[in-house]
Amino acid sequence: MLITDSVSFGKALRTRRKELGYTQGYLAQFTGFSVSFISDLENGKPTAELGKALQIANILALDCSLCVRGE
Secondary structure, three states: OOOOOHHHHHHHHHHHHHHOOOOHHHHHHHHOOOHHHHHHHHOOOOOOOHHHHHHHHHHOOOOOOOOOOOO
């Protein structure tokens, strides 16, 4: 999936979380982040902390990489 903005990043996280059968509450308990943070992240809040966002992606077994376009 090509991630072009915070909304598409959030949708990818939500989709994967649901595939794994995790609730936002479970993920919050597991990470120590609030349910409201996870909800904001999944809804594409552009000011979410990048480090926390990447940590959630990692927990959901999603890899994040940056590539030069066209390569």
